[in-house]
Amino acid sequence: MPVKLFGWATRLALIIGLALLLEASSIAASVNTRSLTTRKTPTVSESQHAKKRMRTLAKGRAPHTRAARIRRRRNYERFYTSSFADGVVDGDVTAGEDPIVRQAAIEALGNLNGTVVAIEPTSGRILAMVNQKLALSSGAQPCSTIKLSTALAALSEGLIDKETEIRLGRRSRMNLTSALAHSNNPYFEEVGRKLGFDKISYYAHQFGLGELAGYDIEGEQLGAYPDSEISSKLGGVGKMCSFGEGISMTPLQLGAMVASIANGGTLYYLQHPATPEAVADFQPRVKRHLDIANAIPELSDGMAGAVEYGTARSLRLNFNEESILGKTGTCSHAGTRFGWFASYSKTDIGRIVTVVFLRGGRPTYGPKAAEIAGRMYRNLYDHNFFVARSLPPTATPDVTIEKVSATPVPQE
Template sequence: MPMKKDRKFQSQMRKNAKELININNRNARIAAKTAEQEKEKKDTTKLRVVICVILLIAICAGFALRLFDWQIVHGEEYKELSAASTAHTVDSDATRGEILDVDGHPLAVNETAYNIVINKVYASEDHQLNLIIIDLLNTLKQCDVAYIDELPISYVNGEFVFDEGSGGDVEYIESPSMLNKEGLSAQQIVDELAKRYKADNIDDPYTRRAVVSIRYNMEKKGFSYEQVYVVASDVSSDAVAVVSERTQTVPAVEIRTVNERVIKNGTLIPHILGVVGKIDEDEYADYKEKGYGLDDNIGKFGIEAAMEDYLRGKAGTKTIITDEDGQIVGEEETVKSKPGDTVYLTINSRIQEVAAYTIGKNIKEAQKLGLEDVKRAKANKAKEQSKMGEDCVAGAAVMLDVRDNSVICAASYPNYDIAKFYDPDYSEYLFGDEDIPMFNRAFEGAFAPGSTFKPCVAMAALQENIISTDTTIHCDGEYDYYKNDVVHCLGVHGNQKLESAMAHSCNCYFAEVGRRVGITTMYMYAEKLGLGSKTGIEVSESTGVLAGRDSTTWFEGNTVQAAIGQSDNAFTPVQLATYASAIANNGVRYKTHLVRKVVNYERTENVLYNDPEKPEIVAETGVSQDNIDLVKEAMYAVTQTDNMRAMAGKYPIKMGCKTGTAENAGSDHNVFICFAPYDDPEIALCVLFEHGGRSYLPQQAACDILDAYFYDKDVDDVKKDPWKF
């Protein structure tokens, strides 16, 4: 048995050994194959690297050969070709947006005009440019067209002399920006500029000066391939025809159609509208970053300035390709110009015209009556002559829509014609007139409000529980609580309660109420009602002066003066109208504004819209409805006094109102504020006459304006049928 087992064991061992040999052989074959594959892979990688290197060398060699061909073999040829074809980017003007009244009637619009310009693309050499200028000047002279001349030197009696007031311009010419020489005579400046512009070979002094003037202005305005230079602006169509014919062979001279700013009625809202003019050097620093050039126009003041970002629009650009002869061989508009947006104001032109007419008429009437009083006083050898309006020369009126505080009209007198603003003779008159017609009294004139301040004092006292409707204060014609600040009343009213005191404008009553309220509480309510605060209108306005808050010194006795609208109190007519509106709106003050909406130039979509149904609330007084109603009732009671029933109380539409007479040097100021209709207010109005002397005249003007609003009267209707008390 053991022998069988051994044989079986040996047989199994041989079998296992055989299998082990087979496995080893198989592994050896696999290893050999793998080694062979790795070798093939390495050979392939080396081949790829070699191919890449060869390709890279070939590409570099190709570039080198091409550069050699461009720069060495054909360098001059390509240089000439490049010089022969030049591309310039030129700005195209953007049309300025227009300004319309609330009904779309034009106020400042665009009309087609013609400018004669020189384009540097066609005249790059000094000598060539000077010859073009001389030929053009001769043509313009024959057409009686003046070129734009800003050189501050004239040729008079055979010599060059500085123009009057030319100091700043001369300093600029002598500065490092130009000649970099100081203390030169007029002759020396012309000579130096002539050398600078290669015009020193021109013998005729008039021609030399003209060429130098244009070249000087070209440099100043940034004349370049991108910026043409305007030689003459707003040229007649007849002159355009002549210039076009005589410059057909002079491609550098071009006739360009531009949109000229035209004011349709220069006397309607001159203080509000403003003007457009060239950027000056001081303004350029601020506007440069916005993409403006020195030859661009901007709004100088008024709505033109306030809405500049909307009105301006965006200039476009186009690329012009010219050949070596200066001929245009290609043109492409790269960026389209975008016209400016159109601005609709809240101003109603018909009511504005009535307001301007009636305040002017009644101010003249006040002055006439005052002068008659002076004449009588002199005839009677009176020691004291009249102070009843002989010095009345100015005033203002502002009407608001109380539902959103949009300005319906805002007239300032004396008035002026802004369409003539750039006329030298007219502007000399404007800036020299001692009555300052350019001063916007409606928005910037601050005046003592007189008794129109009393409703504010009443609201503060009622809300602070300092008085009630039953509070009685005695008036004996004089209030002397403070011996150094005695308040005089216009009458002896006896015991007074709020309604009677408001109706009779009792100074003694309100002086005592003001003392109890205190100056701090008083001016806090005044601020909320819009007094001594900017109203929010888009154009320039004064903050006014609020007694106590803005006073440099203050004594206790000053409070009683402030309570009757005197002391340091000084408010603008637009603030007083806003104040009346806040009372009409039960103590809610809306933002006062002149812009109804801004639309795109095509007028198809709104860019900005001041929705009258969604007015912006600026402040709320916090006065209860009961207390507001008491003040309103007191303001209605004003119309029921004997005097007022013969004046504004006669008006067929019920109103709440208050008159004010403010003492100052000269005749008293007269103020009238109101809101109407009393039961459902639509408008608030302030009329103010400087040194008016007679309180009924502002009321007459107010009734004319109310007629324009409520009965659709125009200025012709008011002239035929004015209010007369």
């Protein structure tokens, strides 16, 4: 009997001890858990090298991020004007035009919504004007073709030459030739800011912007050039000089300016003879002589580069036989995209200026206008245009000079 009691007592003691042990373990675990959860993580300090590296990586990613956002915005841009049109030549006055040039322009333009203007740079005579309703309209934003005016102004002021490099970023520089060939906006924005609005405006008006380009051409409308610098929210003078923001230019104004580059500095009134008799009695009329003879060679390399390897290289899809110099422009406004291309053939015979201006949607842009010009030059070449217009050595056309007052160059 005593043995049994001892056995039960032992068992009871073991059970009680085990229970106490389990309770103690539970309390200890709870305490350890609280201590772990309330323990503060020590602060890790970055080295200066690590911080600098992270900043560099962030800056490296930023341009790609901005470019992606720009691409997304472009993809969602909506256009409401058709790039194609029928009957664009209806109502054109053609009796005084060159039939070969006009037919070449019509075939090159096709059914696109646009106009083609061909000018004889040594006289200002309009050889052909296809879709005259659009050609004589109040025009549109000149887009990147305004870079020609900006470049001439900067060259005339001695601010740059064709080799002058401008810093565009920490590791990027560009000279005038490359900037024209590739139509670099930041380059011309910087040039415009250095010149200032007063000088930019003065030279733009000297080159014919803000005034009628034609002489007694019925139906010609005037473009627009602002009296003061546009708002900084729109880009200020920089955007005016690189993108033509706030400016409205007509195809005739652009043609007259490029003709003055092609002929060495004479800005002619453009004339559009309406009859064969008017052609027979035609006399050139000089608006003013521009002091750009020294600037033209500095400008020419960039215009040639645009056609050879830059934004206008699509011209060479159709024409390679002669040297062509030009400038493209692409931009959009209020649901309409504009495509510009102004050029001239650098030939001894048959030198001609062409302006192609397109309106529409996504298929409309500057390189497309250059492609159309290439088709036109191809057609002219196939019809011996560049060998059939030589003048006798003693033939000198009579020239009427119209005196136009010029405002002095503003001094800073």
